[in-house]
Amino acid sequence: MDPASSIVTPASVPDPRATETVADLADQLRQLRLAAHRPAPTDNPLTLRQLAVLTGLPHSTLGNAESGRVLPRVEVVYRIAQACGVPDDQLPWWTAARNRVAGRRRRAPHPAPPPPPRERRAEPVPDQPILADDLLLELGGTAVDKAAELLAGRAPESVVAFLQRLHPALVAKLLATMDPVLATGHLSGLSPQHAVACLDATDPGTAARLLTLTPVTAAVAHLTAMNPEAAARALAVMPGTALAARLPHLDVDLVRRTARTMPVEQRTALLTGAPLPPAVTGELLFSLGFDGSLALLRAAGARVAARLLTALPADPAAGLLAELPARDAAAMLKQMPAEQAAARLLGMTDRQAAERLAPLSPRPLGDVLAHLPVPCAARVLAWFADARRRAVLQRMRPERAMPIRWHTETATYRLWLPTLATEAATSGATSAPTLAELATAGPPPPALTPGTGGPAATG
The missing domain is CATH 1.10.220.30 (Flagellar motor switch protein FliG, alpha-alpha superhelical domain)
Incomplete structure (x- = not known):
């Protein structure tokens, strides 16, 4: 049972600040255990054996702490209070109570016979700081x-x-x-x-x-x-x-x-654990260097890698995706929201984007293309065979598919298509513009006629 799920209600929490003796402390610890929240209203109170599992302390140690015969160690009191769900700001009350009891025991004088009644005086206030x-x-x-x-x-x-x-x-x-x-x-x-x-x-x-x-x-x-x-x-x-x-x-x-000073293993554990704010994720990932970041993304699995890439700014994320094997990159893009995936593809060339989208089935591929500017989506589609292009466009929403299909039929687009073979032969020159740089290239998409789903008449 997670201690965070066993928080006691404020009304039932014993208050140890008035604790005076070992017996008082034992009684407070026992009340705290019995008041600890249980998963169901019908559950019995927390037993010592269950508390031993939560605290990692021996059953006998916990029994001694509640016996009133032995003063428990500070660590024992702290672990009991923490396991029973005492709020963080009240944990010092319990350790202070234990130390107060310990201080009184050390300062207590040996008992002396009481003075005769006539000689008795007012008792001094004990344990002044x-x-x-x-x-x-x-x-x-x-x-x-x-x-x-x-x-x-x-x-x-x-x-x-x-x-x-x-x-x-x-x-x-x-x-x-x-x-x-x-x-x-x-x-x-x-x-x-x-x-x-x-x-x-x-x-x-x-x-x-x-x-x-x-x-x-x-x-x-x-x-x-x-x-x-x-x-x-x-x-x-x-x-x-x-x-x-x-x-x-x-x-x-x-x-x-x-x-910079943290072991690589610790940085890796943080990045692959619970989600962190984007700025923290970025700093930890950048600290691994480019090759270290690539190795982590490949080892972390598609879901975690997609979360990390989504936390990064689009440009560095695109650089990492462009260096990953196409199948690995496609698996990560599939785990991202389509809009986030498209934003990262804008930092690649049309060929790089097409290679990383190629392993996807037509529907998720079309979802990503729908969030790219129309000229960019058309250029990416050009790298696919005719049958593949038609399958993708058929699975896109008509209001997005129509402008992209129209764009692929422009004269500029048709003149550009034959150059793809040359680009493929050069194995993708690094001087090729990115999709973001091409976002405003080409003629504007046609306006749609309301209710028809087709281009509006011109001239």
């Missing part, structure tokens, strides 16, 4: 890895205030040694400027982990404000799913920079 200055004094001179371990037991608001006082390079080292989920929560609490400076100062792997766990909107804001080189390095090592969710929202220049 520790001032950043106090933490600086307490952790001064401590090694980074040890400091990170000590900070794991502090209240999150205290840690954030402490990190806000430190140099970004030192914060980057601390975040790199912390549990990633915990570190992401602390990063989200910093001021935007300080968070970006810390991400710039950390290594690409750590930055990628933190930005993967950060909700998409916040991650995009950080990436946009980061040093472009640091952002590109982090994106280049980010998991594919997280990268695909963030790339569409980034500036094209950053996408271009990222594509």
